[in-house]
Amino acid sequence: MMSQIQLSANSFTTNPNIVKTKRSIRLYHDAARTKPAGTIKQNHWLKINHVVKKDGQIVALETNHQQYLTANQAFVVKSRGYQNPKRYYQVHYQQIKPEGQVGYTVKRGFEGIKTWYIMRKMGTFAGYDKYNQATYQAVKRFQRQHHLRATGNVNLMTWLKMGFTKHSWTSIDSYVAPLKATAWQGRQAHIEAMIHQAYRYLGNPYLVGSSSSPRYGTDCSGLVMQALYAGGIDPAPISAIHHAFPGNEWNSRNLWASKKLMHVAYRHRQRGDLVFYYQPGTHVIWHVAIYLGHNRVIESWPPKIMVQPIRNSQRSDIAGIARVFH
Structure with a gap:
């Protein structure tokens, strides 16, 4: 039995999700493609919401901006989207998770924001946030005063005793800029x-x-x-x-x-x-x-x-x- 859908030659039959233009094409305000909305150049990407059909025939692709374009694969091709060549850093489209342990203990030689907070608390910060020997000794004194193991390193327990929050202990480490x-x-x-x-x-x-x-x-x-x-x-x-x-x-x-x-x-x-x-x-x-x-x-x-x-x-x-x- 022949399909009741009359397919346009070389048209997408299912939503390609993302397409890349093979040549310069027009966008339209309507699915019938009678009201021009502008032009997209070759090698550009478009997010497709769905394939538009009328009277059993595929007539257009609708973009996520409610604009319409041809469904003919001679003009647009299904794509995974923008990407660098394989030999270079690849572009991610899910939140990046950097390597490393969140909530690390701060020790001599460490730098960064936790060290900056610790040095200010210990009175050893002088414009350069590197966990130096003076900070190490100050932390040991602090730990003895508060009946903590005097390691000179700042773990979560020492961090909390200094008056900082458990949330900051991990949030400082774990921040990643959103995509x-x-x-x-x-x-x-x-x-x-x-x-x-x-x-x-x-x-x-x-x-x-x-x-x-x-x-x-x-x-x-x-x-x-x-x-x-x-x-x-x-x-x-x-x-x-x-x-x-x-x-x-x-x-x-x-x-x-x-x-x-x-x-x-x-x-x-x-x-x-x-x-x-x-x-x-x-x-x-x-x-x-x-x-x-x-x-x-x-x-x-x-x-x-x-x-x-x-x-x-x-x-x-x-x-x-x-x-x-x-």
């Missing part, structure tokens, strides 16, 4: 998601080893990592959770060394690229910023997160440019 771009949006939307997250920290203090909520400050690579998460990029094993661990303040070096970022010539820099800097007089990476265009970057640099010229009197030795989205 702000979808599979049916293209490269520019992912770049803007990354930059938008970075701007949420604008004016916050520079805090070494920090990469958490916009309630707090960050360091340079900590800012970049949260921005990457918002765009759907997980630079594992580089992790916001591990960022406070000794040595991880130099995650700028690990990002620079990653083969999953494409390095491009300085003259080809584009909005959304990462700008890496050498320490003056050396070939050692010591800083990373996000390029905004027009020779401006957003960065975390003492004393705060700010927008600055790509070169200035504090750091101008550019090692190179790395592209995140392709």
Whole structure:
């Protein structure tokens, strides 16, 4: 028995969910496609709500913005959505979960926001949030005074006795910027998601080893990592959770060394690229910023997160440019 549905030649019969345009196509305000709503260029993505049928015949695809386009697969193809080439960091469309244990004990050499809180509580903070020997000794005295095991390390029990909350013990570690771009949006939307997250920290203090909520400050690579998460990029094993661990303040070096970022010539820099800097007089990476265009970057640099010229009197030795989205 022949199907009662009269299929248009080469048309989708079920909802493809996401399509990519094979050529420039028109969008319409109506399923009959008589009222033009604009044009979509080749190699763009669209989210499809459902296949529209009339009198048993497939007539159009309806987008999530209640616009309509041809269902003919000669013009649009089913797609998983925007994605980088396989050799580079893949774009995620589920909340990223960085590597590492949430609720870690803070010890000598640790940095980050927990250390910042502890040092202020112990009276040892002098502008640099690194768990030093003075902090270690102060914590041991505090633990003895409160009948705790005097390890000099801050575990959950010591943290609570200092007056901090159990929620903060884990929430500081576990914050991950929410995804702000979808599979049916293209490269520019992912770049803007990354930059938008970075701007949420604008004016916050520079805090070494920090990469958490916009309630707090960050360091340079900590800012970049949260921005990457918002765009759907997980630079594992580089992790916001591990960022406070000794040595991880130099995650700028690990990002620079990653083969999953494409390095491009300085003259080809584009909005959304990462700008890496050498320490003056050396070939050692010591800083990373996000390029905004027009020779401006957003960065975390003492004393705060700010927008600055790509070169200035504090750091101008550019090692190179790395592209995140392709």
